[in-house]
Amino acid sequence: GENVEQHPSTLSVQEGDSAVIKCTYSDSASNYFPWYKQELGKRPQLIIDIRSNVGEKKDQRIAVTLNKTAKHFSLHITETQPEDSAVYFCAATLQRGSYIPTFGRGTSLIVHP
Amino acid sequence: DSGVTQTPKHLITATGQRVTLRCSPRSGDLSVYWYQQSLDQGLQFLIQYYNGEERAKGNILERFSAQQFPDLHSELNLSSLELGDSALYFCASSLDQTRDEQYFGPGTRLTVT
Numbered sequence: 518g519e520n521v522e523q524h525p526s527t528l529s530v531q532e533g534d535s536a537v538i539k540c541t542y543s544d545s546a547s548n549y550f551p552w553y554k555q556e557l558g559k560r561p562q563l564i565i566d567i568r569s570n571v572g573e574k575k576d577q578r579i580a581v582t583l584n585k586t587a588k589h590f591s592l593h594i595t596e597t598q599p600e601d602s603a604v605y606f607c608a609a610t611l612q613r614g615s616y617i618p619t620f621g622r623g624t625s626l627i628v629h630p
Numbered sequence: 631d632s633g634v635t636q637t638p639k640h641l642i643t644a645t646g647q648r649v650t651l652r653c654s655p656r657s658g659d660l661s662v663y664w665y666q667q668s669l670d671q672g673l674q675f676l677i678q679y680y681n682g683e684e685r686a687k688g689n690i691l692e693r694f695s696a697q698q699f700p701d702l703h704s705e706l707n708l709s710s711l712e713l714g715d716s717a718l719y720f721c722a723s724s725l726d727q728t729r730d731e732q733y734f735g736p737g738t739r740l741t742v743t
Contacts, residue, residue, distance in 0.1 A: 562632075616730040619675075
C-alpha cells in the first residue's frame with residue numbers, strides 16, 4: 518500500500534517568515550494530494566490540493582508543488598501569521614475504485630508573534 | 631462548517647462496552663468515510679460506504695463495524711472496547727466515488743476508561 522512520510526514533525530517560525538513542509542510518497546499511481554490544517558481539537562480542513570497532472574498550485578499565501586518523478590510534494594506558506602499555527606497533514610490518494618487517502622503523521626507549525 | 635455532522639461530540643465509556651457513533655454527510659454527498667485519529671497512529675482510514683454499500687476497508691478492527699442507511703447517514707459501531715480505542719473518530723463525505731475531495735465532520739472524542 519501507499520506510505521507517506523512528512524517532515525518536519527515540528528516547525529517553529531517567526532511571524533512574517535515562510536514555512537515549508539515536505540512529504541514523500543511511495544506509490545507512483547497516487548494522483549491526488551490534499552493538504553489539511555487541523556487546529557487543536559478541531560476537524561481537519563482541506564486548505565489546498567494538487568492533482569498529478571499539475572506541478573504547482575497557489576492560493577493566496579499558500580502554495581503546493583508536486584514532483585512526480587521524485588514522488589514528493591511540498592506545502593509553502595508565505596508571510597506566516599499566528600493564526601496559521603496548527604497541525605498540517607499531507608495525504609497521497611490512490612483511486613482504486615474509490616479515493617482513499619494515506620496521511621502523513623503531521624507537522625505542528627508554531628508561528629511566534 | 632463543512633456541512634458534515636457527527637454525534638455525540640464526546641463519549642466516555644468503560645472497557646468492554648459498545649458504542650455507536652453517528653455521521654450525517656453533506657447534503658448531496660453519497661460517500662462516507664470513517665477515520666480514527668490517535669496520538670500514536672495518526673489519522674487512519676477505517677472504512678468507506680457509498681450509497682449504502684461498503685466500498686473500501688482500511689485498518690478497521692473486527693470489533694468495529696459500520697453501515698450506511700437509506701437516508702445516507704452512517705453509524706460506526708465499536709464493541710468490546712479497549713483502552714487503546716480511545717481516539718478521535720472522524721467522518722468525512724464526498725460527492726461520489728469519482729470525486730477525491732473529502733470534507734470532515736467535527737469528530738467524536740471517545741474515551742475508554
